Amino acid sequence: MAKKGVPLSEMATADTHGEDSPYFAGWKAYDEDPYDAASNPSGVIQMGLAENQVSFDLLEDYLEQHPQEFGWGCGISSFRENALFQDYHGLQTFRRAVALFMEQIRGGRTQFDPEHIVLTAGATAANELLSFILADPGDGLLIPTPYYPGFDRDLRWRTGVNIIPVHCNSSNGFQITLRALEDACTGAESMKVRVKGFLLTNPSNPLGVAITRPILEEILDFVSQKDIHLISDEIYSGSVFSSDEFVSMAEIVEARGHEERERVHIVYSLSKDLGLPGYRVGTIYSYNDQVVTTARRMSSFTLVSSQTQKMLASMLSDKEFTKNYLRTNRERLKKRYEFVVERLSNAGIRCLRGNAGLFCWMNLGELLEEPTVEGELSLWNLILHEAKLNISPGSSCHCLEAGWFRVCFANMSQQTLEVALRRMKDFTEKMKEG
Amino acid sequence: MRVIVPLQAVVQGRGGLVLGSLIPCALFYFLQFYLRRNRPSSPPPPHSSASGSNLPELASIHRSLSRSLLSPRGSYGPARLSSRGTAVARDDDNPYYVGLKRCADDPYNRSTNPQGFLLLGLAENRLSLDIIQDWLVKNWKESVLLDDEEGELSIQGLATYQPYDGSMDLKTAVAEFMGQVMQGSVSFNPSHVVLTAGATPAVETLSFCLADPGDAFLVPSPYYPGWDRDIKWRAGVELIPVPCRSTDNFSISIAALELAYNQVKKRGMKVRAVLVSNPSNPVGSLIDRETLCGLLDFVMEKNIHLISDEIFAGSTYGSDKFVSVAEVLDAESFDKSRVHIIYGLSKDLSVPGFRVGVIYSYNENVLAAASKLARFSSISAPTQRLLISMLSDRKFIAKYLTVNRARLHDMHALFVDGLKQLGIKCASSSGGFYCWADMSMFIRPYSEKGELKLWDNLLNVAKVNVTPGSSCHCIEPGWFRCCFTTLTEKDVPTVLERIQKITKSN
Numbered sequence A: 001m002a003k004k005g006v007p008l009s010e011m012a013t014a015d016t017h018g019e020d021s022p023y024f025a026g027w028k029a030y031d032e033d034p035y036d037a038a039s040n041p042s043g044v045i046q047m048g049l050a051e052n053q054v055s056f057d058l059l060e061d062y063l064e065q066h067p068q069e070f071g072w073g074c075g076i077s078s079f080r081e082n083a084l085f086q087d088y089h090g091l092q093t094f095r096r097a098v099a100l101f102m103e104q105i106r107g108g109r110t111q112f113d114p115e116h117i118v119l120t121a122g123a124t125a126a127n128e129l130l131s132f133i134l135a136d137p138g139d140g141l142l143i144p145t146p147y148y149p150g151f152d153r154d155l156r157w158r159t160g161v162n163i164i165p166v167h168c169n170s171s172n173g174f175q176i177t178l179r180a181l182e183d184a185c186t187g188a189e190s191m192k193v194r195v196k197g198f199l200l201t202n203p204s205n206p207l208g209v210a211i212t213r214p215i216l217e218e219i220l221d222f223v224s225q226k227d228i229h230l231i232s233d234e235i236y237s238g239s240v241f242s243s244d245e246f247v248s249m250a251e252i253v254e255a256r257g258h259e260e261r262e263r264v265h266i267v268y269s270l271s272k273d274l275g276l277p278g279y280r281v282g283t284i285y286s287y288n289d290q291v292v293t294t295a296r297r298m299s300s301f302t303l304v305s306s307q308t309q310k311m312l313a314s315m316l317s318d319k320e321f322t323k324n325y326l327r328t329n330r331e332r333l334k335k336r337y338e339f340v341v342e343r344l345s346n347a348g349i350r351c352l353r354g355n356a357g358l359f360c361w362m363n364l365g366e367l368l369e370e371p372t373v374e375g376e377l378s379l380w381n382l383i384l385h386e387a388k389l390n391i392s393p394g395s396s397c398h399c400l401e402a403g404w405f406r407v408c409f410a411n412m413s414q415q416t417l418e419v420a421l422r423r424m425k426d427f428t429e430k431m432k433e434g
Numbered sequence B: 001m002r003v004i005v006p007l008q009a010v011v012q013g014r015g016g017l018v019l020g021s022l023i024p025c026a027l028f029y030f031l032q033f034y035l036r037r038n039r040p041s042s043p044p045p046p047h048s049s050a051s052g053s054n055l056p057e058l059a060s061i062h063r064s065l066s067r068s069l070l071s072p073r074g075s076y077g078p079a080r081l082s083s084r085g086t087a088v089a090r091d092d093d094n095p096y097y098v099g100l101k102r103c104a105d106d107p108y109n110r111s112t113n114p115q116g117f118l119l120l121g122l123a124e125n126r127l128s129l130d131i132i133q134d135w136l137v138k139n140w141k142e143s144v145l146l147d148d149e150e151g152e153l154s155i156q157g158l159a160t161y162q163p164y165d166g167s168m169d170l171k172t173a174v175a176e177f178m179g180q181v182m183q184g185s186v187s188f189n190p191s192h193v194v195l196t197a198g199a200t201p202a203v204e205t206l207s208f209c210l211a212d213p214g215d216a217f218l219v220p221s222p223y224y225p226g227w228d229r230d231i232k233w234r235a236g237v238e239l240i241p242v243p244c245r246s247t248d249n250f251s252i253s254i255a256a257l258e259l260a261y262n263q264v265k266k267r268g269m270k271v272r273a274v275l276v277s278n279p280s281n282p283v284g285s286l287i288d289r290e291t292l293c294g295l296l297d298f299v300m301e302k303n304i305h306l307i308s309d310e311i312f313a314g315s316t317y318g319s320d321k322f323v324s325v326a327e328v329l330d331a332e333s334f335d336k337s338r339v340h341i342i343y344g345l346s347k348d349l350s351v352p353g354f355r356v357g358v359i360y361s362y363n364e365n366v367l368a369a370a371s372k373l374a375r376f377s378s379i380s381a382p383t384q385r386l387l388i389s390m391l392s393d394r395k396f397i398a399k400y401l402t403v404n405r406a407r408l409h410d411m412h413a414l415f416v417d418g419l420k421q422l423g424i425k426c427a428s429s430s431g432g433f434y435c436w437a438d439m440s441m442f443i444r445p446y447s448e449k450g451e452l453k454l455w456d457n458l459l460n461v462a463k464v465n466v467t468p469g470s471s472c473h474c475i476e477p478g479w480f481r482c483c484f485t486t487l488t489e490k491d492v493p494t495v496l497e498r499i500q501k502i503t504k505s506n
Helices: A022-032 A056-065 A067-071 A078-084 A092-105 A123-134 A150-154 A178-190 A213-226 A249-254 A289-301 A306-317 A319-346 A373-385 A414-433 B004-010 B014-038 B057-067 B083-089 B095-104 B129-145 B168-181 B199-210 B254-266 B289-302 B325-331 B364-376 B381-392 B394-421 B448-460 B489-505
Strands: A117-120 A140-144 A162-166 A195-201 A229-233 A264-269 A282-286 A359-363 A404-408 B193-196 B216-221 B238-243 B271-277 B305-309 B339-344 B357-361 B434-438 B479-483
Touching (some): A022 A373, A056 A067, A056 A319, A067 A306, A123 A229, A123 A264, A123 B083, A140 A178, A178 A195, A289 B083, A306 B381, A319 A414, A373 A414, B168 B357, B199 B339, B216 B254, B394 B489
Parallel strands (some): A229 A264, B216 B238, B271 B305, B305 B339
Antiparallel strands (some): A117 A282, B339 B357
8 A cells, every 4th residue: 555655654654543454344244235225225234333313303303393592593603603613612502411411311311511521533533532631652541342443443543552452242131241341351461561541332332231229339339449540431312212221320420439430431312312424423421520521622633623513512501312223222222123133043153132222232142153263254254245234243342252143223214124034044054054 | 556455465564565666666767777788779760740659668678688689671661751741841931831831820811700811822713603503403414423324313324434534525624625725726636635634744744844853944934833843743844934124014034045955964864845824823924825835846846745834824813815825726837736825724613612624735645645554643533524514605715715814804903903003013924813013122031041031021910812923933022923713802801901011010
């Protein structure tokens, strides 16, 4: 790639961006041959993108009833201030709205102070920012596997920080154990990597499971013991099928002391629950004043458009709307999930019992020629090119057990989903015969 | 208190009351004393301010005790900020930021707050927002909400994931805008554009692509103070000021660059690029064609990059014509792969809040890397849609650019003239939102210290915020950047009056 000529940086020429992994390769195949019911019915169906399209109509209804929200309110005079507003504190009304929304997701069981909200252009930026702020180059962040493939890039690329996997397995439903945590730490020690934090995704991506309270308590104990930071990425918190099944790290923290708070930072975004990834709205909620100040300053590199902040502030503050939206969204996701699991089950495919997210964690171990990464990737390739389905292989999520795949179900219509599941059934039947 | 009553029962009489109160107190102090002696040496206190802590001391004692039971902390924590984080958290005493902060809470408004701070330290253009506002009143519904195909209210196209480095439609619109801004002298190719959420991440992202931590850029000074953060903070690139002189209106000297390059090399650092702004921030002058060629020769000879920040290209008002480095590249046969332009809509279109920045590069590898890095700073989709609509209205844009230039010209003339009446001369400038004023005759001593004293008086006594030359790494003391685009005509006498209050006393 590097032609002879003026040299570029290491970063520009290395492949730490990780975009050569199968996770992204499948997307390319989709881009080249995307499914369309009418014009390209034999194209690739994208099941590798965790995007929520099941509740757009609710947003559009709101739009129809409140068109002014999207045009700087009544009268464009507020446009002037808005166009000039580039304060990294973010619009107060918007921060308040985000805090309110986050509280609603948690059923009012926690309180979020708008002064502790730092806005970023997406959760991708929020996670990277925290990685910059909490760890130095060469330091390590503990992350339970399987995890979101994007972390390899977002947390490591520009920051020079390492990821120390905390390996989980199917023997207990991939739950995080103290043993796994200790093993990971021992590993870090032997590599002379200083661990600075633990990053938890709750609910988990790709597992689609909300972490239970006892495990959350155990994790907070663990990070306190080791005196490290805890980042709780709760980007799917509004996508837990049953709202009382979600326990936020904020709940655990609020019950504990001041010192425990200082190490906890929550990441959230409107990309999943609200289905607005294009808007680029992410947030870091930190109980630590210094982290808030620092993150705010660094957010200069990733500010949210003032137009977008203004636009969404009223919508997110509209309690009636958000209550209805969250409830409806949860129901629809739950329905989809159950539909998917049932159909897969009819095809003889097991899934991990999940209760959240935009995807399910499916096991195709029986179809592997060999229980290895190679076997898994070869199966993945087959599914991509023969069944024309792009799903995400567990190895891209650093899952140590071969044969697990993440299947997204919320980024398409019901009809497309049915086509996809039928293809999956046909494929597995063919495989079992052959 | 509950302890006291039973004790009173035991030790009766008045003595009981005394003992009843003394003993629990004594016990309490003994407990404290015992715990303090036996508490293991506590770790350094967390770097958190005392906010919201309502906990009794007892809870913290428990924590410390538990700590003594822990495994050695060698490979973990402490849960403080990283050294990068700490550097950023440190309070910035750079006058550039101090001034901006001071003003934020008490900004001048002729009617509602006439005693407030005059924001001459912020390069923000308020002169032509009304024109944009008018366009919006007529067009916002179509431009923000409409789904092109259906003609209905829709967010479907907006809400989903977009290319991280901007939609092709916006890249096309921005490329055309850049061509319009530079008055048709050069055309820009949308596939050479990477869009970011503002010019701030644009310049940082580009720095990440061109240099490794510890490398250096040569930067003719005085230069924009923000770069010290944008480029050093996370990309870790050193900025080496290459001083320009008032004797030739702060023009860039290739000889000075050559000298600086060799000095840096001797220090064992690698120079990876020359970074210039054109029109210059803070001077406002334009780089002439000859100097641009000189720069291109220089970077070719040293095999390094040239970054040209042209963010004020559309905000020119003088008689000199703006020449983009792109124009020179087109005309001559220089190696394009080492040239990169930074641009954005914050200045020329007056919409800094919308966060639209541009990396324009001729280097495929830089584009490939930058477009991936853009994921950390993407432009919000509804804003993209609004701007595609606005920028595509080329008639409106042409009118806007013309009127805006005229207003900039008039305000510049008015302001510079006013300063002249106070005995303050400005460098010759043809672009930007500011003038570069020589107040060296009012500083005492003739040094950075004297300059900062004057800055301080202007800020805290006259409540006028200007940017001192030292923040811009100007080698000659006494120069100040004064922005005039946050003012209306009627405000100018007020500004001059306040400045005069200070200069008279000096």
